[in-house]
Amino acid sequence: MLVDATSAGYAAATRPHNSSVEQRPARVALISRPEDLAPALAEVVALSRSRGAPLEVVPQATGHGAGAPVNGGAVLLDTSQLAGVSIDPRRRTAVVGAGATWAAVNAAAERHGLLGLAGSAPSVSVSGYTFGGGIGWLVRQDGLASGALRAVHYVDGAGRRRTAADDAADDVDGEALWAFRGAGGVGIAHTLELDLVPAPDLHAGALLWHADALPDLVGAWSSTLGAVGSSVSSSIGVLHVPPLPAFPQELHGSVAIHLAIADPDGPAAAAPLLHALRAVTAPVVDTWGPTDAAGLARIHFDPPTATPAIGDARWLDASTPGIAEALLATAADDDAGMVMMEIRHVAGAPARRTGAVVTPPGEFIYHAVAPLNVIPRQRSQAAFARARSVWTTADAGTTPGSWVEGAARVPDALPPDVRARAAAIADAVDPDARIRRTRLLG
Known part of the structure; x- marks a missing residue:
């Protein structure tokens, strides 16, 4: 209607x-x-x-x-009302509507000891996140969410109902699933079928320190990454702390160093990293411990309400620890032009299936965000440019498209050959171009 x-x-x-x-x-x-x-x-x-x-x-x-x-x-x-969620615990799968959020999916899945490969924000839809690759806190053990995508039920530009699947009888539908796995998707999706994964001993937490400890904390993080287990994901960042109840009053209005860390298999594999950072100085906030899906979704401090924001992001290579301190320092001034910058460690993530983007194109991700209701766009763009002058030496060549907030297009999210193939699939599904192409192809 x-x-x-x-x-x-x-x-x-x-x-x-x-x-x-x-x-x-x-x-x-x-x-x-x-x-x-x-x-x-x-x-x-x-x-x-x-x-x-x-x-x-x-x-x-x-x-x-x-x-x-x-x-x-x-x-x-x-499509926000297409929010149904059905869990099959025996097959470890979920069938969800395109408007379902990760909060809803994981609330249902964890009753069976399972989780979906959700991202940092619980309110994000499963569909857009997964079609853009899907980088979450279980990535180093279980891969990108795009690789957990089993099938997509969608309509083409003429309104015909179709199913994108690896064994589809129509070659267009097989190619469509390839595009849904990380190239933003094609047509209009209404239902997704996804793998779920076990999380037998989920531990996660957020730790915050005063920013004057940045050099030593970043040095400890960088030098200890090689000692953590392959299931541990972490990000270290600079956070301009807002005056909100989620944060202790002594940090309100200040700049903090933020470690977010998670492991679905218990506390042991993360212990070397946590010990190294706590040894630098005691954190002001330390929530590390056993948790559930809702607790996992809180470690990144994503804003719970609608926010006008722009972002910047890039896949970075294995040399990133060597530039981490200099990169994060560009965000640590009181007038830095952004509210958050992080470096996420994703190295070693496995690929579950073939698709446009089903493995991380780099071992790390740089990500920065600036709210437009607080910081003028021009000042934020200048801040992103300062950061770029540092991370360019570790550039892995593409951008995690779903992490660039407020962008109309992300033309460098895909390598040229992947982008060309995905565009050809979109043309086959919607030859009259009635449906706006994903911003990864636009």
Whole structure:
């Protein structure tokens, strides 16, 4: 059903989690069942004819990846109500709607001793996150979420219902699954089938120190990474602490060093890293210990509400520990032009299946975020440029596209050959280009 700006459904759908760009589409298509997709596309075609100009269809679930304008030449297709979650504990799989969040999936999965390969933010949709690769806290043991993708049920540009699967009878559907695994996907997805993984002794935590300990803390992190087990994922970063209840008052308004660390297999493999950093100086905050999926989702301190923000990110190579201190120091000044910068350790992640991006293109990730309601865009872009002058020596060549908040396009997220193949698949699925291409291809 298409609704206009007078509808409550229109207002709700056009408030994405990343509110850095205004959304004012001609209409919003409210999708509550997969069966609604074909009629909605037919309505868009009819409306386009009556207006004498084609309307672009823009799918959106939670809007964490929102960054491109959505104006009067488009219809926003709201899939947030496709939020069903079904767990098969015997097969260790989940069948979920494209609008389901990781919080909902893992709340259901952990009742059976399982987890999905969720990211840092529990409110992000499973679909957009997975189609962009999906880099979470279990990555070093279980790989990218894209590699856990078993099948995708979707519609093409003509509204035909299709299933992207490795054993699909139609070659287009087999190729479509390849594109859904890390190239942003094609068509309009409505249901995903995913592998779940066991997490028999999940431990995780966030540790915070005052920023004056940055050189010694980063040095301890860099020199101890080789001593941790292959299941341990961590990030070390600089955080400009907001005056929120999640943080102790003594850190409010200050700059802190933030370690986020997780291991699904217990505390032993992370012990060398934790011991080394705690030995530098006692942390102000230390939440390391046994936890559940909700606790795992809190270690990154992602904002719980819609935030206008822009981000910067890059895959980095094995030389990153050598530049870590200099890189993080660019974010440590009071007027640094960003609220957060991190270096995430992802080396050794396995590949479960073939796809566009199913293994990390680098051993580390640089990531920085600036909220536009606090920091002017020009100052943030200058801060990102300062960081780039440091990390360029460790550049692995591509960008983790889903980590670049507020961007309309991320043209360097995929190698040229991967991008060309994914674009050809998108053209085959939607030859009339009715559906907006993912920002990894745009």
